[in-house]
Amino acid sequence: MTTRPNILLFGAGAIGTIYIHILQQAGCNVTAVCRSNYAAAATNGFHISSQKYGNVHVSPTVVRTPQEAADNHKASGSRGFDYVLVTAKAFPGSSPTGAELLRPVVGPDTAIALVQNGIGIEDEWKAAYPENPILSCVVYLPATQTSPGHVSMGDLERLEIGTFPCEAPAAHKGAGEKLKGLIEAGGGTATLHDDVQLKRWSKALVNSSWNPVCALARSRDVAVMASSPAATEYVRALMREVAAVARACGYGGIGEEEVEMQLGRAKARVGTRGIEPSMMADALHGRRMEVEAIVGNVVRLGKERGVGVERLEGVYVLVKALDESLAAAREG
Numbered sequence: 001m002t003t004r005p006n007i008l009l010f011g012a013g014a015i016g017t018i019y020i021h022i023l024q025q026a027g028c029n030v031t032a033v034c035r036s037n038y039a040a041a042a043t044n045g046f047h048i049s050s051q052k053y054g055n056v057h058v059s060p061t062v063v064r065t066p067q068e069a070a071d072n073h074k075a076s077g078s079r080g081f082d083y084v085l086v087t088a089k090a091f092p093g094s095s096p097t098g099a100e101l102l103r104p105v106v107g108p109d110t111a112i113a114l115v116q117n118g119i120g121i122e123d124e125w126k127a128a129y130p131e132n133p134i135l136s137c138v139v140y141l142p143a144t145q146t147s148p149g150h151v152s153m154g155d156l157e158r159l160e161i162g163t164f165p166c167e168a169p170a171a172h173k174g175a176g177e178k179l180k181g182l183i184e185a186g187g188g189t190a191t192l193h194d195d196v197q198l199k200r201w202s203k204a205l206v207n208s209s210w211n212p213v214c215a216l217a218r219s220r221d222v223a224v225m226a227s228s229p230a231a232t233e234y235v236r237a238l239m240r241e242v243a244a245v246a247r248a249c250g251y252g253g254i255g256e257e258e259v260e261m262q263l264g265r266a267k268a269r270v271g272t273r274g275i276e277p278s279m280m281a282d283a284l285h286g287r288r289m290e291v292e293a294i295v296g297n298v299v300r301l302g303k304e305r306g307v308g309v310e311r312l313e314g315v316y317v318l319v320k321a322l323d324e325s326l327a328a329a330r331e332g
């Protein structure tokens with residue numbers, strides 16, 4: 001008999017809920033750490049409305065903290081967690097860090113999979129857990145938590161997986177392969193990459209441009225493009241700055257073709273409602289935005305390497321100020 005993998009999912013929002021479903025379908029024991037949606041999830045589980053999976057109800061074990069998850073496992077004599085999937089927003093440098101919060105559930109053999117947007121999000125995890133496999137995962141999955149425990153998504157779900165750093169021991173690569181197998185067994189889509197940072201930079205073309213632009217404009221991507229003849233060209237110019245930073249960081253494959261491919265994915269949505277990037281959803285709900293992971297880190301890398309990032313820096317200044325004003329409003 002094979003042992004069912006134990007998975008701890010940290011941050012059961014839009015993305016996390018979909019991976020709870022996929023991993024349960026793959027036969028895993030999933031424990032989800034929830035915060036604002038704890039009561040809804042503990043009482044009614046999670047509801048997914050999606051083109052890809054239809055209408056689905058999932059009921060993982062729900063806890064409030066990683067410590068509670070560790071205590072439950074200890075009390076039931078269960079092994080530790082094989083994987084921790086981090087699907088909370090990425091706030092590198094926050095206090096306490098995500099890595100510190102998860103200390104109770106990370107054992108010597110636990111692989112940590114970061115399913116998050118952004119650049120430079122892995123360093124603090126590697127520093128906290130130098131011996132554990134760190135899997136950097138790039139996710140294409142437009143999804144929104146429409147009310148606590150209710151998530152809607154379309155037909156796209158794709159996970160690109162690689163170790164951090166890309167040169168890693170065979171056991172760490174093996175943890176990536178096993179995760180790919182579980183995602184596929186659960187009906188998801190996953191690919192493995194020798195250097196997933198190339199994929200991360202390609203995704204940054206999308207996130208560092210569309211996410212803050214849509215958040216600032218309070219408009220979906222398609223509505224932004226329709227708003228003025230200059231809009232699409234402006235987003236293209238932002239993408240070109242991100243691409244120049246990627247190349248300066250050694251990712252020569254992020255060129256004009258990649259920019260047009262990523263811009264083309266949004267242009268192909270003209271005639272539909274388009275998508276609401278996660279940062280726009282955060283802005284509309286007054287939540288903290290991933291400004292540093294998605295925009296600030298790219299601007300800083302660009303300036304360190306002498307790359308012109310004037311437009312991107314302007315967007316950074318505006319979205320940072322919006323984030324601060326939302327924080328001030330939350331604090332009353």
Ligand SMILES: NC(=O)C1=CN([C@@H]2O[C@H](COP(=O)(O)OP(=O)(O)OC[C@H]3O[C@@H](n4cnc5c(N)ncnc54)[C@H](OP(=O)(O)O)[C@@H]3O)[C@@H](O)[C@H]2O)C=CC1
Nearest residue numbers: 011012013014015034035036087088116117141142143278
């Ligand atoms: N949504 C999308 O379309 C896409 C998102 N992404 C990326 O995926 C990642 C996750 O995004 P998304 O799912 O949209 O985010 P959500 O805000 O929908 O979900 C994050 C969840 O994490 C919870 N959380 C945060 N901190 C804690 C904590 N300390 N303890 C317990 N729970 C916690 C939040 O709780 P609370 O509600 O209390 O804040 C929330 O439920 C981000 O990096 C995002 O950029 C990538 C592709 C698409």
Ligand SMILES: CC(C)(CO)C(=O)C(=O)O
Nearest residue numbers: 139140141142276277278
């Ligand atoms: C743009 C999108 C939806 C792509 O999956 C995304 O990554 C986000 O909303 O943050």
